[in-house]
Amino acid sequence: MRKILVVGAGQSGLQIALGLQAQGYEVTLMSNRTADEIRTGRVMSTQCMFHTALQHERDLQLNFWESQAPKIEGLGVSVAAPGSWAEGPAARAIDWLGRLDGYAQSVDQRVKMAGWMETFAQRGGQLVIHGAAVGDLDYFSRTYDLVLVAAGKGELVQMFARDPERSPYSEPQRALAVSYVHGLGPRPEHPDTEGVRCNLVPGVGELFVMPCLTTSGRADILFWEGIPGGPLDVFNGVKDPAEHLSLTLELMERYVPWEYARATKVELTDAGGTLAGRYAPTVRNPVGRLPGGGLVLGVADVVVANDPITGQGSNSASKCAAAYLSSIVERGDKPFDEEWMRATFDRYWATAQHVTKWTNAMLAPPPEHILNLIGAAGELQPVADRFANGFNDPADFENFFYDPEKAQAYLVEVSGAGAA
Known part of the structure; x- marks a missing residue:
C-alpha cells in the first residue's frame, strides 16, 4: 500500500x-x-x-450538497455604458443571459x-x-x-x-471584495432562472453575483473586482463586516444600479461572510x-x-x-x-x-472584436449560449474569441444561420 x-x-x-x-x-x-x-x-x-x-x-x-444547492442554469452579462456614471447611476449598454448546457452550482x-x-x-x-x-x-x-x-x-x-x-x-490586476448575503431579490428580466451575473464596468472593474448554498442555507454572493487604484479599490483595511457590506452596496448603487435595485433588503449571512484581498x-x-x-x-x-x-x-x-x-x-x-x-x-x-x-x-481592456462578440450575444442567443458554456470549457474560446478573423467568421456564420 x-x-x-x-x-x-x-x-x-x-x-x-x-x-x-x-x-x-x-x-x-x-x-x-x-x-x-x-x-x-x-x-x-x-x-x-x-x-x-x-x-x-x-x-x-x-x-453531498447537490440536491440542496441552487441549480444555476444561466450566465448573464451586463455592460455599463462607458462614463454613464459620471452624472448619476450608470446605464446598461448590453444585457443578456446565456443558457448553460449543464447546470452549475456554488457550495460555500x-x-x-x-x-x-x-x-x-x-x-x-x-x-x-x-x-x-x-x-x-x-x-x-x-x-x-x-x-x-x-x-x-x-x-x-x-x-x-x-x-x-x-x-x-507581476502585480495584482484586481482588488477583490466578497459579501455573502441573504435577501437578494430576483432579476426581473428572468425571475425564474438562477443565473450567475457578470456586470462589466469599463475602466472601473466588475461585479459578479451568484446564488450559493452557505452554512445558513441559500444565499447570494456579491463579488467586486476593482481595478487597483480605481473607485472600487476601497476595501483595504476595512475590518467591520457591516462597513464592508455598506461600501459594496454604495458602489452597486452607482455603477450597477440594476443589481442594486434587488439588493436594497440584503443582510450578511454571518459575521464571517466578507472577504477582501488581492494577488x-x-x-x-x-x-x-x-x-x-x-x-x-x-x-x-x-x-x-x-x-x-x-x-x-x-x-x-x-x-x-x-x-x-x-x-x-x-x-x-x-x-x-x-x-x-x-x-x-x-x-x-x-x-x-x-x-x-x-x-x-x-483582465486586459477588451479589444474591439471582443466587444463586438459580447454585443452580438445580446442579439444572437447562440452566441450568448456559447459564451456562457465557455466557462465550463474555456478551450472553446480558441475557436472564436481571441482572433478577430475567427470572431468575425463565427458571427457571420451564426447570423447567416439565423437569417436562414
Whole structure:
C-alpha cells in the first residue's frame, strides 16, 4: 500500500485525498484548521463550479450538497455604458443571459471542506491538524512515497519558482471584495432562472453575483473586482463586516444600479461572510525541491493561480485533482520521480493553459472584436449560449474569441444561420 501525504485541505487537496482513499491508498491529510474551525470561520472564496468540475465530484460520489444547492442554469452579462456614471447611476449598454448546457452550482467552501474533512476521517484517513513548514516536509518526504502540496498560501508556495514565460503579470490586476448575503431579490428580466451575473464596468472593474448554498442555507454572493487604484479599490483595511457590506452596496448603487435595485433588503449571512484581498496571477514550476533533496509536487493554485475574474478557481482545482488522481493510480508501484511529476503537471496544464490565457485576456481592456462578440450575444442567443458554456470549457474560446478573423467568421456564420 503506497503512502501519500496531502498538505492542504481545500477543493483539490480533499478531492485527491478522498479519491486516493477510495482506491486503497494510505493517505495522510494535513490541515492547519479543524473542520469546525473551517465551518465557523470566515468565507474563503467565491466558487461557481460548472458541469465538468461537478462531474468529477459525482464520479467520486462526493456531491453531498447537490440536491440542496441552487441549480444555476444561466450566465448573464451586463455592460455599463462607458462614463454613464459620471452624472448619476450608470446605464446598461448590453444585457443578456446565456443558457448553460449543464447546470452549475456554488457550495460555500466552509460547508464543503468541513464536510469532506469529516468524511475523510470517518473513512479511516489520517487527519493531522498542523500547519506544515518546509522543515516538516523535509522529514515527511523520507517517510511517504509522494508528498502533494495543495496549500495555496503561506511559505510552502515559495518552494515553487515563478514561471515568467507563463506569468505575464507581476502585480495584482484586481482588488477583490466578497459579501455573502441573504435577501437578494430576483432579476426581473428572468425571475425564474438562477443565473450567475457578470456586470462589466469599463475602466472601473466588475461585479459578479451568484446564488450559493452557505452554512445558513441559500444565499447570494456579491463579488467586486476593482481595478487597483480605481473607485472600487476601497476595501483595504476595512475590518467591520457591516462597513464592508455598506461600501459594496454604495458602489452597486452607482455603477450597477440594476443589481442594486434587488439588493436594497440584503443582510450578511454571518459575521464571517466578507472577504477582501488581492494577488498577482502566477504560474509556478510544479516541482519543489526540499533542503534535504526530496521532491514535492504542487497542486492546483499552488502552481496555477489565476485571478477569479473568470470564476475558474474551484473548477481548475477539481480538474487538477482529477488529472493527478489518474496519474497516481496509473503509476502503480513505480517511483514518483521528477520526470513523472512534470508529466503529471503537463497533463493538468493541457486544460489549465486555456484558463490562464482566457483569464489574462479578460483582465486586459477588451479589444474591439471582443466587444463586438459580447454585443452580438445580446442579439444572437447562440452566441450568448456559447459564451456562457465557455466557462465550463474555456478551450472553446480558441475557436472564436481571441482572433478577430475567427470572431468575425463565427458571427457571420451564426447570423447567416439565423437569417436562414
